[in-house]
Amino acid sequence: MRAARVYAVALSFAALRVVGAQDSLRFVGADAVTSRQVSQIIEAAAADGLPAGVILSKARFALAVRTPGPKIVDAAKAVAARLVIARGAIAPHDLEGDLAGAEAALSYEVPAEILRRISLARPKETIAVPLGVLTQLVADRVPAKRAGEIVEGLLRRGATMTQIADLGNTVDADVKIGGWKAIDAANMRYNNLAPHLAPMPANAAAADNAGFATSGPKKP
Amino acid sequence: MAPPAHLDAQVESSVELGASRLRQANVPTSNALSGGATLDVLGDRSQLRASVLASRQTESRWTGQAALFGSITGNSPSSWWQLDATATDYAQTSSGPTTSFEAAARARAGSGLRGVAFGFGGGTSLTGGHSGGVQRALGDGWWVLDRERFVASLGWTRANPPLFLSGSISYTDLSAGWRHEAGALSLGLSAGLRFQSRGGPDTDSWQLFDAGVWFAPHAAFVVTAGRTLADYVRGTPRTTWVAAAIRLSPNRHLSLVRPATDRSLPRLTVARIDAQRVDLEISAPTATRVELMADFTDWQPVPLEHAGNGWRLERAISSGLHHVSLRIDGGPWIAPSNLPRADANAEAGVGLLTVP
Numbered sequence: 001m002r003a004a005r006v007y008a009v010a011l012s013f014a015a016l017r018v019v020g021a022q023d024s025l026r027f028v029g030a031d032a033v034t035s036r037q038v039s040q041i042i043e044a045a046a047a048d049g050l051p052a053g054v055i056l057s058k059a060r061f062a063l064a065v066r067t068p069g070p071k072i073v074d075a076a077k078a079v080a081a082r083l084v085i086a087r088g089a090i091a092p093h094d095l096e097g098d099l100a101g102a103e104a105a106l107s108y109e110v111p112a113e114i115l116r117r118i119s120l121a122r123p124k125e126t127i128a129v130p131l132g133v134l135t136q137l138v139a140d141r142v143p144a145k146r147a148g149e150i151v152e153g154l155l156r157r158g159a160t161m162t163q164i165a166d167l168g169n170t171v172d173a174d175v176k177i178g179g180w181k182a183i184d185a186a187n188m189r190y191n192n193l194a195p196h197l198a199p200m201p202a203n204a205a206a207a208d209n210a211g212f213a214t215s216g217p218k219k220p
Numbered sequence: 221m222a223p224p225a226h227l228d229a230q231v232e233s234s235v236e237l238g239a240s241r242l243r244q245a246n247v248p249t250s251n252a253l254s255g256g257a258t259l260d261v262l263g264d265r266s267q268l269r270a271s272v273l274a275s276r277q278t279e280s281r282w283t284g285q286a287a288l289f290g291s292i293t294g295n296s297p298s299s300w301w302q303l304d305a306t307a308t309d310y311a312q313t314s315s316g317p318t319t320s321f322e323a324a325a326r327a328r329a330g331s332g333l334r335g336v337a338f339g340f341g342g343g344t345s346l347t348g349g350h351s352g353g354v355q356r357a358l359g360d361g362w363w364v365l366d367r368e369r370f371v372a373s374l375g376w377t378r379a380n381p382p383l384f385l386s387g388s389i390s391y392t393d394l395s396a397g398w399r400h401e402a403g404a405l406s407l408g409l410s411a412g413l414r415f416q417s418r419g420g421p422d423t424d425s426w427q428l429f430d431a432g433v434w435f436a437p438h439a440a441f442v443v444t445a446g447r448t449l450a451d452y453v454r455g456t457p458r459t460t461w462v463a464a465a466i467r468l469s470p471n472r473h474l475s476l477v478r479p480a481t482d483r484s485l486p487r488l489t490v491a492r493i494d495a496q497r498v499d500l501e502i503s504a505p506t507a508t509r510v511e512l513m514a515d516f517t518d519w520q521p522v523p524l525e526h527a528g529n530g531w532r533l534e535r536a537i538s539s540g541l542h543h544v545s546l547r548i549d550g551g552p553w554i555a556p557s558n559l560p561r562a563d564a565n566a567e568a569g570v571g572l573l574t575v576p
Contacts, residue, residue, distance in 0.1 A: 129539050157262075
Protein backbone atom coordinates (compact mmCIF):
# COMPACT_ATOMS: atom_id res chain seq x y z
CA MET A 1 0.00 0.00 0.00
CA ARG A 2 2.74 2.37 1.04
CA ALA A 3 4.76 1.41 -2.03
CA ALA A 4 1.74 2.10 -4.22
CA ARG A 5 1.42 5.59 -2.70
CA VAL A 6 5.06 6.33 -3.31
CA TYR A 7 4.66 5.07 -6.88
CA ALA A 8 1.59 7.28 -7.39
CA VAL A 9 3.40 10.34 -6.05
CA ALA A 10 6.38 9.62 -8.27
CA LEU A 11 4.10 9.26 -11.29
CA SER A 12 2.44 12.58 -10.43
CA PHE A 13 5.81 14.33 -10.27
CA ALA A 14 6.86 12.74 -13.57
CA ALA A 15 3.62 13.87 -15.19
CA LEU A 16 4.12 17.39 -13.86
CA ARG A 17 7.66 17.47 -15.28
CA VAL A 18 6.41 16.42 -18.71
CA VAL A 19 3.69 19.05 -18.60
CA GLY A 20 6.26 21.62 -17.48
CA ALA A 21 8.60 20.69 -20.32
CA GLN A 22 5.78 20.87 -22.84
CA ASP A 23 4.70 24.27 -21.47
CA SER A 24 8.23 25.58 -21.78
CA LEU A 25 8.23 24.55 -25.46
CA ARG A 26 4.74 25.84 -26.22
CA PHE A 27 4.59 28.56 -28.81
CA VAL A 28 2.04 31.21 -27.89
CA GLY A 29 1.35 34.77 -28.92
CA ALA A 30 0.61 34.27 -32.61
CA ASP A 31 -2.80 33.60 -34.11
CA ALA A 32 -4.37 30.27 -33.18
CA VAL A 33 -3.55 28.51 -36.47
CA THR A 34 0.08 29.60 -36.47
CA SER A 35 0.53 28.75 -32.81
CA ARG A 36 -0.91 25.29 -33.31
CA GLN A 37 1.14 24.53 -36.42
CA VAL A 38 4.40 25.77 -34.91
CA SER A 39 3.72 23.89 -31.69
CA GLN A 40 3.17 20.71 -33.72
CA ILE A 41 6.50 21.21 -35.50
CA ILE A 42 8.20 21.76 -32.16
CA GLU A 43 6.62 18.70 -30.58
CA ALA A 44 7.57 16.52 -33.55
CA ALA A 45 11.14 17.73 -33.36
CA ALA A 46 11.30 17.08 -29.63
CA ALA A 47 9.90 13.58 -30.15
CA ASP A 48 12.65 13.01 -32.72
CA GLY A 49 15.27 13.95 -30.14
CA LEU A 50 16.08 17.31 -31.70
CA PRO A 51 16.66 20.43 -29.58
CA ALA A 52 13.20 21.89 -30.01
CA GLY A 53 14.20 25.03 -28.12
CA VAL A 54 16.10 26.14 -31.23
CA ILE A 55 12.90 26.10 -33.28
CA LEU A 56 10.97 27.83 -30.52
CA SER A 57 13.57 30.56 -30.26
CA LYS A 58 13.46 31.24 -34.01
CA ALA A 59 9.66 31.32 -33.92
CA ARG A 60 9.63 33.68 -30.96
CA PHE A 61 12.04 35.97 -32.76
CA ALA A 62 9.89 35.93 -35.89
CA LEU A 63 6.93 36.81 -33.72
CA ALA A 64 8.84 39.61 -32.03
CA VAL A 65 9.58 41.25 -35.39
CA ARG A 66 5.94 40.78 -36.47
CA THR A 67 6.54 38.18 -39.16
CA PRO A 68 3.30 36.96 -40.79
CA GLY A 69 2.00 33.65 -39.44
CA PRO A 70 2.58 31.51 -42.54
CA LYS A 71 6.18 32.69 -42.73
CA ILE A 72 6.71 31.75 -39.08
CA VAL A 73 5.44 28.27 -39.84
CA ASP A 74 7.72 28.00 -42.89
CA ALA A 75 10.69 29.20 -40.82
CA ALA A 76 9.97 26.63 -38.10
CA LYS A 77 9.77 23.85 -40.70
CA ALA A 78 13.06 24.97 -42.26
CA VAL A 79 14.82 25.06 -38.89
CA ALA A 80 13.55 21.56 -38.05
CA ALA A 81 14.78 20.25 -41.39
CA ARG A 82 18.19 21.84 -40.92
CA LEU A 83 18.50 20.41 -37.43
CA VAL A 84 18.15 16.91 -38.89
CA ILE A 85 20.98 17.65 -41.36
CA ALA A 86 23.03 19.26 -38.60
CA ARG A 87 22.70 16.21 -36.36
CA GLY A 88 24.07 13.99 -39.08
CA ALA A 89 26.87 16.37 -39.99
CA ILE A 90 28.39 16.93 -36.56
CA ALA A 91 27.70 13.57 -34.88
CA PRO A 92 28.60 12.55 -32.23
CA HIS A 93 28.26 16.16 -31.04
CA ASP A 94 24.69 16.38 -29.82
CA LEU A 95 24.55 19.25 -27.34
CA GLU A 96 21.89 21.85 -28.01
CA GLY A 97 24.47 24.60 -28.54
CA ASP A 98 26.38 22.48 -31.05
CA LEU A 99 23.26 21.61 -33.02
CA ALA A 100 22.03 25.20 -32.88
CA GLY A 101 25.39 26.40 -34.22
CA ALA A 102 25.36 23.86 -37.02
CA GLU A 103 21.78 24.75 -37.91
CA ALA A 104 22.68 28.43 -38.06
CA ALA A 105 25.64 27.69 -40.35
CA LEU A 106 23.43 25.60 -42.62
CA SER A 107 20.99 28.50 -42.80
CA TYR A 108 23.85 30.45 -44.42
CA GLU A 109 24.30 27.61 -46.92
CA VAL A 110 27.51 26.32 -45.39
CA PRO A 111 28.03 22.81 -46.82
CA ALA A 112 27.55 19.99 -44.32
CA GLU A 113 31.02 18.68 -45.19
CA ILE A 114 32.57 21.79 -43.63
CA LEU A 115 30.59 21.20 -40.44
CA ARG A 116 31.84 17.62 -40.47
CA ARG A 117 35.47 18.74 -40.66
CA ILE A 118 35.03 21.13 -37.75
CA SER A 119 33.38 18.37 -35.76
CA LEU A 120 36.36 16.08 -36.42
CA ALA A 121 38.84 18.77 -35.45
CA ARG A 122 37.59 18.85 -31.82
CA PRO A 123 35.77 15.53 -31.41
CA LYS A 124 35.57 15.49 -27.62
CA GLU A 125 34.58 19.07 -26.82
CA THR A 126 31.65 21.30 -27.61
CA ILE A 127 31.99 23.06 -30.96
CA ALA A 128 29.30 25.67 -30.38
CA VAL A 129 31.83 28.51 -30.43
CA PRO A 130 33.68 27.44 -33.63
CA LEU A 131 30.37 26.93 -35.42
CA GLY A 132 29.22 30.36 -34.23
CA VAL A 133 32.35 31.98 -35.63
CA LEU A 134 31.94 30.05 -38.88
CA THR A 135 28.46 31.50 -39.22
CA GLN A 136 29.67 35.01 -38.38
CA LEU A 137 32.39 34.83 -41.03
CA VAL A 138 30.00 33.60 -43.69
CA ALA A 139 27.48 36.26 -42.68
CA ASP A 140 30.29 38.76 -43.26
CA ARG A 141 30.69 37.38 -46.82
CA VAL A 142 33.79 35.30 -46.23
CA PRO A 143 33.41 32.34 -48.62
CA ALA A 144 32.25 29.28 -46.72
CA LYS A 145 35.23 27.20 -47.82
CA ARG A 146 37.76 29.72 -46.50
CA ALA A 147 35.75 30.38 -43.35
CA GLY A 148 35.74 26.65 -42.67
CA GLU A 149 39.51 26.43 -43.24
CA ILE A 150 40.13 29.25 -40.79
CA VAL A 151 37.94 27.78 -38.07
CA GLU A 152 39.31 24.27 -38.58
CA GLY A 153 42.84 25.64 -38.57
CA LEU A 154 42.26 27.47 -35.30
CA LEU A 155 40.87 24.32 -33.71
CA ARG A 156 43.64 22.07 -34.93
CA ARG A 157 46.32 24.55 -33.94
CA GLY A 158 45.03 24.61 -30.38
CA ALA A 159 43.24 27.96 -30.17
CA THR A 160 41.14 28.53 -27.08
CA MET A 161 37.43 29.24 -27.33
CA THR A 162 38.09 32.81 -26.24
CA GLN A 163 40.59 33.31 -29.07
CA ILE A 164 38.20 31.80 -31.60
CA ALA A 165 35.27 33.90 -30.37
CA ASP A 166 37.47 37.02 -30.45
CA LEU A 167 38.12 36.47 -34.15
CA GLY A 168 34.45 36.06 -34.98
CA ASN A 169 33.40 39.07 -32.94
CA THR A 170 36.02 41.42 -34.42
CA VAL A 171 36.19 40.69 -38.15
CA ASP A 172 33.02 42.62 -38.77
CA ALA A 173 34.50 45.71 -37.11
CA ASP A 174 37.53 45.43 -39.41
CA VAL A 175 35.12 45.47 -42.34
CA LYS A 176 32.92 48.33 -41.17
CA ILE A 177 35.51 50.50 -39.47
CA GLY A 178 38.71 49.56 -41.23
CA GLY A 179 37.21 49.31 -44.68
CA TRP A 180 38.72 45.86 -45.17
CA LYS A 181 37.28 43.08 -47.28
CA ALA A 182 35.95 40.47 -44.90
CA ILE A 183 38.14 37.72 -46.28
CA ASP A 184 41.25 39.90 -45.91
CA ALA A 185 40.34 40.78 -42.33
CA ALA A 186 39.66 37.16 -41.46
CA ASN A 187 42.92 36.03 -43.06
CA MET A 188 44.92 38.71 -41.27
CA ARG A 189 43.49 37.86 -37.87
CA TYR A 190 44.05 34.18 -38.51
CA ASN A 191 47.60 34.70 -39.78
CA ASN A 192 48.41 36.92 -36.80
CA LEU A 193 47.06 34.41 -34.32
CA ALA A 194 48.29 31.12 -35.77
CA PRO A 195 52.03 31.56 -35.08
CA HIS A 196 51.29 32.33 -31.44
CA LEU A 197 49.15 29.29 -30.88
CA ALA A 198 50.54 26.22 -29.30
CA PRO A 199 50.07 23.34 -31.70
CA MET A 200 53.42 22.02 -30.59
CA PRO A 201 53.92 23.61 -27.21
CA ALA A 202 56.98 21.58 -26.43
CA ASN A 203 58.54 23.17 -29.50
CA ALA A 204 58.03 26.54 -27.95
CA ALA A 205 59.92 25.42 -24.89
CA ALA A 206 62.59 23.89 -27.06
CA ALA A 207 62.82 27.11 -29.03
CA ASP A 208 63.18 29.02 -25.79
CA ASN A 209 66.01 26.71 -24.88
CA ALA A 210 67.61 27.52 -28.19
CA GLY A 211 67.63 31.19 -27.34
CA PHE A 212 64.76 32.30 -29.56
CA ALA A 213 62.50 33.43 -26.81
CA THR A 214 63.36 37.10 -26.91
CA SER A 215 62.81 39.31 -29.85
CA GLY A 216 65.17 42.10 -30.75
CA PRO A 217 68.78 42.15 -29.68
CA LYS A 218 69.66 39.13 -27.64
CA LYS A 219 72.85 37.64 -26.38
CA PRO A 220 74.83 40.18 -28.45
CA MET B 221 36.01 8.82 -41.77
CA ALA B 222 37.73 11.26 -44.11
CA PRO B 223 41.33 12.07 -43.24
CA PRO B 224 41.86 15.66 -42.07
CA ALA B 225 42.92 18.07 -44.77
CA HIS B 226 46.35 19.61 -44.56
CA LEU B 227 46.45 23.07 -43.05
CA ASP B 228 48.01 25.91 -44.97
CA ALA B 229 51.53 26.76 -43.82
CA GLN B 230 51.74 30.01 -41.89
CA VAL B 231 54.76 32.15 -42.68
CA GLU B 232 55.87 35.09 -40.59
CA SER B 233 59.05 37.01 -41.32
CA SER B 234 60.55 40.19 -39.97
CA VAL B 235 63.69 42.28 -39.77
CA GLU B 236 64.74 44.31 -36.75
CA LEU B 237 66.96 47.29 -36.20
CA GLY B 238 67.74 48.38 -32.68
CA ALA B 239 70.01 49.61 -29.96
CA SER B 240 70.90 48.12 -26.65
CA ARG B 241 72.78 48.74 -23.43
CA LEU B 242 74.55 45.61 -22.31
CA ARG B 243 77.01 44.12 -19.92
CA GLN B 244 78.97 40.98 -20.69
CA ALA B 245 81.58 38.96 -18.91
CA ASN B 246 85.07 40.44 -19.41
CA VAL B 247 83.69 43.34 -21.48
CA PRO B 248 82.98 46.86 -20.15
CA THR B 249 79.34 47.92 -20.10
CA SER B 250 78.62 49.41 -23.50
CA ASN B 251 76.05 50.42 -26.05
CA ALA B 252 75.43 48.38 -29.17
CA LEU B 253 73.64 48.68 -32.46
CA SER B 254 72.13 45.57 -33.89
CA GLY B 255 70.22 44.24 -36.85
CA GLY B 256 68.58 40.91 -37.36
CA ALA B 257 66.01 38.89 -39.22
CA THR B 258 63.63 36.11 -38.22
CA LEU B 259 61.62 33.62 -40.26
CA ASP B 260 58.88 31.39 -38.84
CA VAL B 261 57.15 28.72 -40.88
CA LEU B 262 54.38 26.83 -39.16
CA GLY B 263 53.12 23.79 -41.01
CA ASP B 264 50.50 21.22 -40.26
CA ARG B 265 52.87 19.04 -38.25
CA SER B 266 56.09 20.94 -38.44
CA GLN B 267 57.73 24.16 -37.44
CA LEU B 268 60.81 25.93 -38.74
CA ARG B 269 62.31 28.96 -37.11
CA ALA B 270 65.45 30.75 -38.29
CA SER B 271 67.11 33.89 -37.04
CA VAL B 272 70.28 35.86 -37.61
CA LEU B 273 71.58 38.78 -35.61
CA ALA B 274 74.61 41.04 -35.95
CA SER B 275 75.67 43.50 -33.29
CA ARG B 276 78.30 46.21 -33.16
CA GLN B 277 79.44 47.29 -29.71
CA THR B 278 82.56 49.26 -30.57
CA GLU B 279 84.49 49.80 -33.76
CA SER B 280 86.63 46.83 -32.92
CA ARG B 281 84.00 44.47 -31.47
CA TRP B 282 81.34 42.80 -33.55
CA THR B 283 79.30 39.75 -32.75
CA GLY B 284 77.10 37.64 -34.94
CA GLN B 285 74.81 34.73 -34.30
CA ALA B 286 72.56 32.50 -36.31
CA ALA B 287 70.16 29.79 -35.27
CA LEU B 288 67.97 27.30 -37.04
CA PHE B 289 65.33 25.27 -35.25
CA GLY B 290 63.10 22.63 -36.80
CA SER B 291 60.52 20.32 -35.36
CA ILE B 292 58.04 17.70 -36.49
CA THR B 293 55.30 15.93 -34.59
CA GLY B 294 53.09 12.94 -35.20
CA ASN B 295 49.65 13.37 -36.70
CA SER B 296 47.85 16.03 -34.73
CA PRO B 297 45.74 16.37 -32.70
CA SER B 298 46.56 13.01 -31.13
CA SER B 299 50.27 13.13 -31.77
CA TRP B 300 52.42 11.57 -29.07
CA TRP B 301 55.90 12.08 -30.44
CA GLN B 302 58.04 15.00 -31.51
CA LEU B 303 61.50 15.34 -33.05
CA ASP B 304 63.50 18.57 -32.77
CA ALA B 305 66.77 19.71 -34.31
CA THR B 306 68.74 22.86 -33.60
CA ALA B 307 71.82 24.35 -35.21
CA THR B 308 73.48 27.50 -33.90
CA ASP B 309 76.52 29.59 -34.62
CA TYR B 310 78.03 32.39 -32.58
CA ALA B 311 81.06 34.44 -33.51
CA GLN B 312 82.79 37.58 -32.32
CA THR B 313 85.78 39.52 -33.48
CA SER B 314 89.11 38.28 -32.18
CA SER B 315 87.88 34.77 -31.53
CA GLY B 316 86.71 31.87 -33.62
CA PRO B 317 83.09 30.85 -34.07
CA THR B 318 81.30 28.27 -31.95
CA THR B 319 78.90 26.00 -33.81
CA SER B 320 76.51 23.54 -32.25
CA PHE B 321 74.21 20.84 -33.55
CA GLU B 322 71.58 19.17 -31.38
CA ALA B 323 68.65 16.81 -31.85
CA ALA B 324 66.02 15.61 -29.41
CA ALA B 325 63.15 13.16 -29.33
CA ARG B 326 60.15 13.65 -27.05
CA ALA B 327 57.00 11.85 -26.06
CA ARG B 328 53.95 14.09 -25.63
CA ALA B 329 50.72 13.73 -23.74
CA GLY B 330 47.73 16.05 -23.69
CA SER B 331 46.46 18.46 -26.28
CA GLY B 332 47.54 21.75 -27.74
CA LEU B 333 45.84 23.52 -24.85
CA ARG B 334 47.54 21.67 -22.03
CA GLY B 335 49.94 18.81 -21.78
CA VAL B 336 53.43 17.60 -21.04
CA ALA B 337 56.39 16.29 -23.01
CA PHE B 338 59.46 14.37 -21.95
CA GLY B 339 62.47 13.39 -23.96
CA PHE B 340 66.18 13.11 -24.50
CA GLY B 341 68.60 14.88 -26.77
CA GLY B 342 72.21 15.10 -27.70
CA GLY B 343 74.62 16.85 -29.97
CA THR B 344 78.00 18.39 -30.40
CA SER B 345 79.71 21.75 -30.02
CA LEU B 346 82.60 22.82 -32.25
CA THR B 347 85.16 25.56 -31.56
CA GLY B 348 88.50 26.10 -33.23
CA GLY B 349 88.72 22.58 -34.58
CA HIS B 350 87.85 20.99 -31.24
CA SER B 351 84.56 19.33 -30.47
CA GLY B 352 82.67 18.16 -27.42
CA GLY B 353 79.44 16.35 -26.80
CA VAL B 354 76.28 17.37 -25.02
CA GLN B 355 73.46 15.25 -23.60
CA ARG B 356 70.15 16.53 -22.33
CA ALA B 357 67.05 15.21 -20.59
CA LEU B 358 64.05 17.48 -21.17
CA GLY B 359 60.62 17.90 -19.65
CA ASP B 360 58.06 20.53 -20.64
CA GLY B 361 54.54 21.38 -19.59
CA TRP B 362 52.15 23.89 -21.15
CA TRP B 363 48.78 25.32 -20.37
CA VAL B 364 46.83 27.76 -22.54
CA LEU B 365 44.09 29.71 -20.84
CA ASP B 366 42.09 32.17 -22.94
CA ARG B 367 44.77 34.50 -24.33
CA GLU B 368 47.52 33.44 -21.93
CA ARG B 369 50.10 30.74 -22.48
CA PHE B 370 52.10 29.29 -19.62
CA VAL B 371 55.10 27.05 -20.12
CA ALA B 372 57.27 25.32 -17.54
CA SER B 373 60.30 23.18 -18.18
CA LEU B 374 62.81 21.09 -16.33
CA GLY B 375 66.01 20.08 -18.07
CA TRP B 376 69.24 18.35 -17.24
CA THR B 377 72.38 18.95 -19.31
CA ARG B 378 75.76 17.31 -19.32
CA ALA B 379 78.40 18.63 -21.69
CA ASN B 380 82.13 18.83 -22.28
CA PRO B 381 82.28 21.71 -24.75
CA PRO B 382 85.62 22.92 -26.07
CA LEU B 383 85.04 26.36 -24.55
CA PHE B 384 84.88 24.90 -21.09
CA LEU B 385 88.47 23.98 -20.47
CA SER B 386 88.01 22.33 -17.08
CA GLY B 387 86.45 19.17 -18.48
CA SER B 388 82.77 18.40 -18.30
CA ILE B 389 79.95 20.47 -16.88
CA SER B 390 76.49 19.46 -15.79
CA TYR B 391 73.54 21.50 -14.65
CA THR B 392 69.81 21.36 -14.11
CA ASP B 393 67.52 24.11 -15.40
CA LEU B 394 64.12 24.88 -13.97
CA SER B 395 62.15 27.56 -15.80
CA ALA B 396 58.69 29.01 -16.26
CA GLY B 397 57.29 31.44 -18.78
CA TRP B 398 54.15 33.38 -19.58
CA ARG B 399 53.09 34.91 -22.89
CA HIS B 400 50.16 37.12 -23.71
CA GLU B 401 49.12 37.79 -27.29
CA ALA B 402 46.13 39.97 -27.97
CA GLY B 403 45.53 42.37 -30.81
CA ALA B 404 48.47 44.65 -31.42
CA LEU B 405 50.17 43.86 -28.13
CA SER B 406 52.41 41.02 -27.03
CA LEU B 407 54.03 40.50 -23.67
CA GLY B 408 56.36 37.79 -22.49
CA LEU B 409 58.05 37.03 -19.22
CA SER B 410 60.18 34.04 -18.33
CA ALA B 411 62.67 33.17 -15.65
CA GLY B 412 64.73 30.23 -14.61
CA LEU B 413 67.09 28.75 -12.09
CA ARG B 414 70.22 26.80 -12.92
CA PHE B 415 71.74 24.39 -10.45
CA GLN B 416 75.28 23.90 -11.65
CA SER B 417 77.91 21.42 -10.60
CA ARG B 418 81.02 23.08 -12.08
CA GLY B 419 81.96 26.14 -14.05
CA GLY B 420 80.15 28.82 -12.05
CA PRO B 421 78.11 29.51 -8.95
CA ASP B 422 76.19 26.52 -7.61
CA THR B 423 72.88 28.26 -8.24
CA ASP B 424 72.28 30.99 -10.76
CA SER B 425 69.24 32.59 -12.35
CA TRP B 426 68.14 34.19 -15.60
CA GLN B 427 65.22 36.42 -16.57
CA LEU B 428 63.78 37.59 -19.87
CA PHE B 429 61.14 40.20 -20.57
CA ASP B 430 59.82 41.36 -23.90
CA ALA B 431 57.02 43.62 -25.01
CA GLY B 432 55.99 44.47 -28.51
CA VAL B 433 53.34 46.70 -29.96
CA TRP B 434 52.43 46.95 -33.64
CA PHE B 435 52.04 50.70 -34.03
CA ALA B 436 51.42 50.29 -37.77
CA PRO B 437 50.30 47.29 -39.82
CA HIS B 438 53.87 46.46 -40.82
CA ALA B 439 55.92 47.97 -37.99
CA ALA B 440 56.28 47.21 -34.30
CA PHE B 441 58.21 48.71 -31.42
CA VAL B 442 59.89 46.03 -29.34
CA VAL B 443 61.53 46.33 -25.94
CA THR B 444 63.48 43.52 -24.37
CA ALA B 445 65.45 43.22 -21.18
CA GLY B 446 67.03 40.36 -19.44
CA ARG B 447 69.90 38.46 -18.02
CA THR B 448 71.12 35.27 -19.64
CA LEU B 449 73.63 32.77 -18.39
CA ALA B 450 76.72 31.70 -20.27
CA ASP B 451 75.96 28.95 -22.74
CA TYR B 452 79.14 26.96 -23.26
CA VAL B 453 77.55 24.67 -25.84
CA ARG B 454 76.48 27.53 -28.09
CA GLY B 455 79.32 29.81 -27.14
CA THR B 456 77.29 32.79 -25.96
CA PRO B 457 78.60 34.74 -22.96
CA ARG B 458 76.70 35.73 -19.82
CA THR B 459 74.87 38.97 -20.71
CA THR B 460 72.66 41.53 -19.02
CA TRP B 461 70.91 43.95 -21.33
CA VAL B 462 68.07 46.27 -22.14
CA ALA B 463 67.21 46.91 -25.77
CA ALA B 464 64.74 48.64 -28.03
CA ALA B 465 64.14 47.84 -31.65
CA ILE B 466 61.89 48.52 -34.59
CA ARG B 467 60.52 45.37 -36.19
CA LEU B 468 59.38 45.46 -39.81
CA SER B 469 57.32 42.68 -41.33
CA PRO B 470 55.86 42.14 -44.80
CA ASN B 471 52.90 40.46 -43.08
CA ARG B 472 50.05 42.75 -42.15
CA HIS B 473 49.30 42.90 -38.42
CA LEU B 474 46.63 44.24 -36.16
CA SER B 475 47.92 47.61 -35.11
CA LEU B 476 47.17 50.68 -33.04
CA VAL B 477 46.58 52.64 -36.24
CA ARG B 478 42.87 52.26 -36.83
CA PRO B 479 40.50 54.44 -38.80
CA ALA B 480 38.44 56.76 -36.67
CA THR B 481 35.40 55.10 -35.21
CA ASP B 482 32.02 56.72 -35.02
CA ARG B 483 31.69 56.50 -31.26
CA SER B 484 28.00 57.20 -31.38
CA LEU B 485 27.41 53.74 -32.89
CA PRO B 486 26.77 51.13 -30.21
CA ARG B 487 29.31 48.35 -29.93
CA LEU B 488 28.77 45.16 -28.02
CA THR B 489 31.59 43.24 -26.32
CA VAL B 490 31.33 40.04 -24.35
CA ALA B 491 33.44 38.44 -21.65
CA ARG B 492 32.77 35.26 -19.75
CA ILE B 493 32.79 35.67 -15.97
CA ASP B 494 32.49 31.99 -15.05
CA ALA B 495 31.00 28.78 -16.43
CA GLN B 496 27.49 30.24 -16.40
CA ARG B 497 27.62 34.01 -16.33
CA VAL B 498 28.61 36.40 -19.08
CA ASP B 499 29.24 40.12 -18.95
CA LEU B 500 27.81 42.05 -21.90
CA GLU B 501 28.98 45.63 -22.32
CA ILE B 502 27.59 48.12 -24.79
CA SER B 503 29.41 51.34 -25.57
CA ALA B 504 26.82 54.00 -26.29
CA PRO B 505 28.19 57.09 -24.57
CA THR B 506 25.44 59.48 -25.61
CA ALA B 507 22.54 57.17 -24.78
CA THR B 508 20.22 57.72 -21.86
CA ARG B 509 18.52 54.32 -22.11
CA VAL B 510 19.76 51.09 -23.68
CA GLU B 511 17.73 47.91 -24.06
CA LEU B 512 18.74 44.53 -25.40
CA MET B 513 16.69 41.64 -26.66
CA ALA B 514 18.09 38.35 -27.81
CA ASP B 515 17.40 34.65 -28.00
CA PHE B 516 18.73 34.38 -24.45
CA THR B 517 16.10 36.86 -23.25
CA ASP B 518 13.36 34.96 -25.13
CA TRP B 519 13.18 38.10 -27.29
CA GLN B 520 11.91 40.15 -24.40
CA PRO B 521 13.48 43.64 -24.04
CA VAL B 522 15.82 43.90 -21.05
CA PRO B 523 17.11 47.30 -19.87
CA LEU B 524 20.85 47.59 -19.25
CA GLU B 525 22.54 49.26 -16.31
CA HIS B 526 24.65 52.34 -16.89
CA ALA B 527 28.14 51.63 -15.57
CA GLY B 528 31.13 53.88 -16.23
CA ASN B 529 31.31 54.71 -19.93
CA GLY B 530 29.14 51.83 -20.99
CA TRP B 531 25.99 49.85 -20.36
CA ARG B 532 26.19 46.42 -18.82
CA LEU B 533 24.20 43.28 -18.44
CA GLU B 534 25.31 40.24 -16.49
CA ARG B 535 23.44 37.09 -17.37
CA ALA B 536 23.74 33.31 -17.67
CA ILE B 537 24.32 32.66 -21.39
CA SER B 538 25.47 29.47 -23.05
CA SER B 539 28.58 29.38 -25.24
CA GLY B 540 28.00 29.65 -28.95
CA LEU B 541 26.15 31.76 -31.47
CA HIS B 542 23.42 34.14 -30.32
CA HIS B 543 21.16 36.63 -32.05
CA VAL B 544 21.16 40.07 -30.43
CA SER B 545 19.36 43.35 -31.04
CA LEU B 546 19.71 46.73 -29.32
CA ARG B 547 17.45 49.73 -28.82
CA ILE B 548 18.89 53.10 -27.95
CA ASP B 549 16.67 55.73 -26.32
CA GLY B 550 13.49 54.03 -27.53
CA GLY B 551 14.52 54.11 -31.21
CA PRO B 552 14.41 51.23 -33.67
CA TRP B 553 15.90 47.84 -32.87
CA ILE B 554 19.36 47.71 -34.44
CA ALA B 555 22.29 45.33 -34.68
CA PRO B 556 25.43 46.20 -32.68
CA SER B 557 27.71 48.09 -35.05
CA ASN B 558 30.67 45.74 -34.56
CA LEU B 559 28.85 42.47 -35.27
CA PRO B 560 27.74 40.88 -38.52
CA ARG B 561 24.08 41.31 -39.29
CA ALA B 562 21.81 38.34 -39.68
CA ASP B 563 20.89 39.42 -43.20
CA ALA B 564 20.65 35.99 -44.73
CA ASN B 565 17.36 35.39 -42.97
CA ALA B 566 16.11 38.93 -43.61
CA GLU B 567 16.57 39.61 -39.91
CA ALA B 568 17.77 43.19 -40.34
CA GLY B 569 18.45 44.82 -37.02
CA VAL B 570 19.82 41.65 -35.47
CA GLY B 571 23.50 40.95 -34.91
CA LEU B 572 25.34 37.65 -34.60
CA LEU B 573 27.35 37.33 -31.40
CA THR B 574 29.56 34.40 -30.42
CA VAL B 575 29.80 33.95 -26.67
CA PRO B 576 33.04 32.14 -25.61
